[in-house]
Amino acid sequence: MPRRSPRGKPYHKPTNPNRKRGDERRSTRSGEHVPVMLTEVLTTLAVRPGSVVVDCTLGFAGHSGELLRAVGPTGKLIATDLDAANIQRVEPTLTAVGHPFTLQHSNFAALPTVLAQQGISGVDALLADLGMSSMQVDDPERGFSFLRDGPLDMRMDRNRGRTAADLLNTLPVEELAAAFRDLGDEPAAEAIAAAIVAQREAAPLTRTAELTRLIEQAAPVRILRGPGQPPERKQKLLPATRVFQALRILVNRELANLQQLLRILPDILNPGGTVAIISFHSGEDRLIKASFRDGQLAGHYDTISDEPVRPTEDEKRANPRSRSAKLRWARKCGPKAC
Ligand SMILES: C[S@@+](CC[C@H](N)C(=O)[O-])C[C@H]1O[C@@H](n2cnc3c(N)ncnc32)[C@H](O)[C@@H]1O
Numbered sequence: 001m002p003r004r005s006p007r008g009k010p011y012h013k014p015t016n017p018n019r020k021r022g023d024e025r026r027s028t029r030s031g032e033h034v035p036v037m038l039t040e041v042l043t044t045l046a047v048r049p050g051s052v053v054v055d056c057t058l059g060f061a062g063h064s065g066e067l068l069r070a071v072g073p074t075g076k077l078i079a080t081d082l083d084a085a086n087i088q089r090v091e092p093t094l095t096a097v098g099h100p101f102t103l104q105h106s107n108f109a110a111l112p113t114v115l116a117q118q119g120i121s122g123v124d125a126l127l128a129d130l131g132m133s134s135m136q137v138d139d140p141e142r143g144f145s146f147l148r149d150g151p152l153d154m155r156m157d158r159n160r161g162r163t164a165a166d167l168l169n170t171l172p173v174e175e176l177a178a179a180f181r182d183l184g185d186e187p188a189a190e191a192i193a194a195a196i197v198a199q200r201e202a203a204p205l206t207r208t209a210e211l212t213r214l215i216e217q218a219a220p221v222r223i224l225r226g227p228g229q230p231p232e233r234k235q236k237l238l239p240a241t242r243v244f245q246a247l248r249i250l251v252n253r254e255l256a257n258l259q260q261l262l263r264i265l266p267d268i269l270n271p272g273g274t275v276a277i278i279s280f281h282s283g284e285d286r287l288i289k290a291s292f293r294d295g296q297l298a299g300h301y302d303t304i305s306d307e308p309v310r311p312t313e314d315e316k317r318a319n320p321r322s323r324s325a326k327l328r329w330a331r332k333c334g335p336k337a338c
Pocket of ligand 1: 057059060062064106129133
């Protein structure tokens with residue numbers, strides 16, 4: 001059974017005959033961020049001209065560009081991002097669309113303040129595409145990737161908060177292990193945390209390459225060969241990917257920010273308004289699923305996605321970053337209540 005969007009439409013590719021396969025990338029240039037499940041987001045939110053729409057996670061404006069086209073000259077897009085560099089980078093792209101928008105360097109957890117400053121009392125659609133963008137991962141100076149040596153920073157907002165190095169060099173061993181286990185699903189969490197603490201007694205950790213080396217020593221990857229074993233490339237992802245993910249979530253307080261967003265959503269959405277959230281981590285997906293279900297039971301939402309919407313096989317092939325993405329949505333009760 002194909003999944004259906006809040007208005008009962010199936011998720012399908014646009015039928016515009018002039019729009020070719022791969023055109024969904026047109027808001028990005030080569031090597032930059034490709035928006036995940038763009039068609040599914042647009043089908044879910046079904047933005048009408050004149051609507052007020054929030055994109056909580058602007059990134060490279062892959063989703064924002066299309067949402068801005070959809071609101072038209074009488075609507076408005078408000079987009080936030082923790083990363084000030086994104087705001088400057090995408091402003092000209094959105095200006096070229098020619099419809100009203102506001103960009104705000106802000107945490108989406110502070111959306112009520114952002115909207116109040118704009119004089120907006122409610123929004124018709126809201127998108128959050130969680131996690132980090134390809135530009136953040138690709139920039140070694142940000143410290144997000146174990147594949148590129150750089151300072152252990154990992155802050156999305158470079159103006160505030162503690163860096164990954166701060167946390168690695170000061171947190172008790174139990175807290176590090178708990179983060180690697182709970183936020184990274186890392187089986188060797190204790191061994192890796194112990195290796196970090198032993199190393200920092202000699203000298204503080206400062207570089208991603210040092211951390212990667214420690215992880216590889218504490219949790220060596222055993223390459224399994226033979227029939228039925230996954231290919232080497234897949235097996236090698238493991239401990240460094242998981243530990244870097246856990247640290248990024250910890251540094252940016254990603255679960256706390258998401259919980260706050262989920263809490264304020266029913267007050268932000270207009271009656272009949274729709275929220276769509278894309279997550280890449282099982283802990284985030286569990287929070288979203290539980291919050292939408294509780295919101296439905298409490299009479300805030302009239303319809304919620306039963307199962308998450310997933311990228312198509314074509315998208316997963318074209319954009320491997322999309323592989324673990326899950327989109328869930330909820331629609332706030334209309335003016336006549338639920
Ligand atoms: C996956 S990217 C979004 C990509 C965007 N949808 C696109 O297609 O170009 C996630 C973005 O959200 C931002 N972000 C993460 N947590 C945030 C938060 N709590 N508040 C605001 N922005 C946040 C990150 O800085 C990053 O730019």
